[in-house]
Amino acid sequence: MLLIPCPWCGPRPQTDFTYGGDGTVVRPAEDAPQAAWADFVFVRDNPMGPHRELWHHSAGCRRWLVVERDTVTHDITGSFKPGEVPS
Numbered sequence: 001m002l003l004i005p006c007p008w009c010g011p012r013p014q015t016d017f018t019y020g021g022d023g024t025v026v027r028p029a030e031d032a033p034q035a036a037w038a039d040f041v042f043v044r045d046n047p048m049g050p051h052r053e054l055w056h057h058s059a060g061c062r063r064w065l066v067v068e069r070d071t072v073t074h075d076i077t078g079s080f081k082p083g084e085v086p087s
Contacts, residue, residue, distance in 0.1 A: 002069075005079045008061045020054030023066045048072055054082075 002014035022044060028036040048071055055067050067079045068086075080086045 002074060002076060004055060004067060004076060006057050006060060007065055007079055007081050008063055009057065012060055016057060016059040018056045018058040020056050020064065023052035023054045
């Protein structure tokens with residue numbers, strides 16, 4: 001089981017969270033072509049190694065957070081609030 005460090009609540013078990021998807025995907029503009037929206041919804045990379053993901057603390061503070069996790073080893077190297085730039 002993963003131990004995810006919530007920026008608000010501290011470390012909590014993975015079962016308290018819901019995976020929210022790739023944390024690096026940028027939403028297209030409202031007037032973007034349909035092809036850009038299709039790519040946004042359906043096309044995803046499957047990276048190996050360190051990656052940023054969105055997680056929802058559904059059984060805790062109910063806030064969204066960004067988790068840095070290695071997709072090969074599942075090691076979590078950190079987490080931060082959405083919109084924050086980690087140092």
